[in-house]
Amino acid sequence: MTENNSKKFIKRLSDEVGDFTVSLDLDVRLYEYDIRGSKVHTEMLSNQNIITSEEKSIIIKGLDQILLEIKSDSFPWDPTLEDIHMNIESRLHEKIGTVAGKLHTARSRNDQISLDTRMFVKDACIEINNLIKKLQKTIVDLAENSSNIIMPGYTHMQRAQPVLLAHHLLAYYEMFSRDVEKFNNAFVEADIMPLGSAALAGTPHPIDREYVAQKLNFSRLTANSIDTVSDRDFILSFLFASSVFITHISRFSEELILWSSSEFNFIQLSDEFTTGSSIMPQKRNPDFAEISRGKSGRVIGNLISLFTILKGLPLSYNRDLQEDKTGLFDSYDTVVSVLKIFNKMIKGIHLKAENFTSAAMESLSLATDIADYLVNKGLDFRESYSIASSISDHSLAISKPISKFSVDDYKSFSPLFEEDVLQINIRTSVESRISFGGTATQNVLSQIKIARKKLNE
Ligand code: ARG
Numbered sequence: 001m002t003e004n005n006s007k008k009f010i011k012r013l014s015d016e017v018g019d020f021t022v023s024l025d026l027d028v029r030l031y032e033y034d035i036r037g038s039k040v041h042t043e044m045l046s047n048q049n050i051i052t053s054e055e056k057s058i059i060i061k062g063l064d065q066i067l068l069e070i071k072s073d074s075f076p077w078d079p080t081l082e083d084i085h086m087n088i089e090s091r092l093h094e095k096i097g098t099v100a101g102k103l104h105t106a107r108s109r110n111d112q113i114s115l116d117t118r119m120f121v122k123d124a125c126i127e128i129n130n131l132i133k134k135l136q137k138t139i140v141d142l143a144e145n146s147s148n149i150i151m152p153g154y155t156h157m158q159r160a161q162p163v164l165l166a167h168h169l170l171a172y173y174e175m176f177s178r179d180v181e182k183f184n185n186a187f188v189e190a191d192i193m194p195l196g197s198a199a200l201a202g203t204p205h206p207i208d209r210e211y212v213a214q215k216l217n218f219s220r221l222t223a224n225s226i227d228t229v230s231d232r233d234f235i236l237s238f239l240f241a242s243s244v245f246i247t248h249i250s251r252f253s254e255e256l257i258l259w260s261s262s263e264f265n266f267i268q269l270s271d272e273f274t275t276g277s278s279i280m281p282q283k284r285n286p287d288f289a290e291i292s293r294g295k296s297g298r299v300i301g302n303l304i305s306l307f308t309i310l311k312g313l314p315l316s317y318n319r320d321l322q323e324d325k326t327g328l329f330d331s332y333d334t335v336v337s338v339l340k341i342f343n344k345m346i347k348g349i350h351l352k353a354e355n356f357t358s359a360a361m362e363s364l365s366l367a368t369d370i371a372d373y374l375v376n377k378g379l380d381f382r383e384s385y386s387i388a389s390s391i392s393d394h395s396l397a398i399s400k401p402i403s404k405f406s407v408d409d410y411k412s413f414s415p416l417f418e419e420d421v422l423q424i425n426i427r428t429s430v431e432s433r434i435s436f437g438g439t440a441t442q443n444v445l446s447q448i449k450i451a452r453k454k455l456n457e
Contacts (some may be wrong), residue, residue: 001085024077026325027084033066033119034084034112040215040291041107041195048206051102059103062096063088084116102156106207108199110229110317117324118190119216121238125187129180131339132245133455136176138346143169147444150426151170151356152264152363159363165356166448173451177314182241191236193218197225200316221234229317232310232324239303242331246299249338253293256349258303265355270348273341273433288345292338296341302327360426367392369429370421377416387414 003430039060046056066088069075079088086109092100143166153163193213196203202225209221259266260274269286277283305327309320367388374384391413395402403425410417434440 019079021082021319023083023322023325024079024081024087027068027113027116027330028077029329030084030088030120031070031088032067033116034088035063036113037112037119037195037216038088038103039063040212041076042103043215044208044211045102045105045205047211048208050105050205050207055099055102058099059092060098062092062100063408065095066091074250079231082124083109083113100432105438106198106203106205107195108197108229109154110199111194111197111225113322114194114197114228114231117328118192118194118218118234120233121328122187124238125183125190125241128242128332128335128339129183131336131343132176132180132183135339135343135346136173136451137455138343139169139173139176140448140455142346142349142351143167143173144448146351146353146442147448149351149353149356150360150430152360152365153439159359159365161368162360162365162429162432163433163439164441164444165351166444170444170451172252172448174246175251175452179241179245179248182244186234186237186241187265189220189237191218192220192222192234194222194228194231197228200226200229201402212248226316230304230313230315230321232321235324235328236303236310237304239299239327239331241305242335243296243300243303246296246334246338249342250293250296252342253289256289256345257293260284260286260289264359265353266359268350268352270350272348273307273345288341292342295334295338299331302331357426361403362401366424366429369432370402371426372432373421373424374414377418379414379416 042051042056042059042063045051046053051059066075069091071246075087075091078087078090081090089100089103092103146169147164147166149165150162152159153161153168153170154422193216194208195212196209213219213221222231232340256267256269258264260269269284269289271284273286273288274284275287277285306324309323313320370391371381371388374387375381379387389404391402391410395405395412406416407419407422410421431440431442434443437443
């Protein structure tokens, strides 16, 4: 198709259906991948004697010029040309004439868009994982710097048992490690080279798909051309990883919001991440954490959206698939921006050590330790539990924390209590939890070491 013909073809469609089919505003951001893919495809066509090496040089030179035009903002975008592929191809016609028509040999936009998107997803996974690792490092630093702070650990949002703040923080390190794995999985899925599937059936030309894969850093080739042009599972995987990640961010945000409230008063977020109220001068609203919590809605929505697009879609390529990019780009943008700012926010957190500790002391969080104490004195756990529970009730009734109980207070509940019961405190409680994965300082410090080693790999 000559340049004029191709324009006419697209224009006719465009006039009929208006802006509805245009995807340029979205897929324009794939231009670098599109040009890189086209250049390697051109080299391959020449290697295989499908085009001459002279034609190859002309096409590649043209593509390079186009790349510069786009980068320098002088490219004449034409939305009536529908998408990024047609814009570049049409411009190539303008620049080098009919030779441009040879570029699209043995290729279709159906495998081309798959290639571009796979390249985008691969880079996105690498970038996001680097950012997640930076955030993890910040968390590990914070954990290490606060490794002597004890806080009440919660279950059911009730104070349960004393734990190290560092242990609590490292729970987020673990969550983010799983996210890194998920983005790695999405990378592996995207890392399969689709070009050469053409429209859906493959091509009669003697192409060399291995060459293209190797030059574009793909590990494997897609094996079924029909599946290739209709597969968007790798985007689902990316959107799933993004959704789990943003869910973790949302949970973390929620805790930071609670902890910075007057009710908890555990932390203070730096001014940069809070805003005042126009009417209440005392307010410091944790806006950034709130917005991060809220962003989970759209990211999870993007996953559901693509599922809904794919569900019931017959083979092979259908134009519905063009709708994949809205959510893909939106989730990517959201995840990247949240990650960059979240990292800064965590770095700027002020921890109120005394408030963590006094909350742990005031609470009934030693009740389990009292029960375990009686077990060590020979009582069975159920009976020990019942005595510890009476002590808790009593402590509540007289508003006296267990940490302030005397030996006689204890003895009134069981003759098994001796002087050494007074050694039970939040510190001994924490340090007794030496089971692997437990909150004892020695465990937590060795987890910090392991985490640092992993992050440096
Ligand atoms: N803009 C399209 C997409 O994103 C590119 C492929 C178009 N293929 C076609 N036969 N119209 O899926």
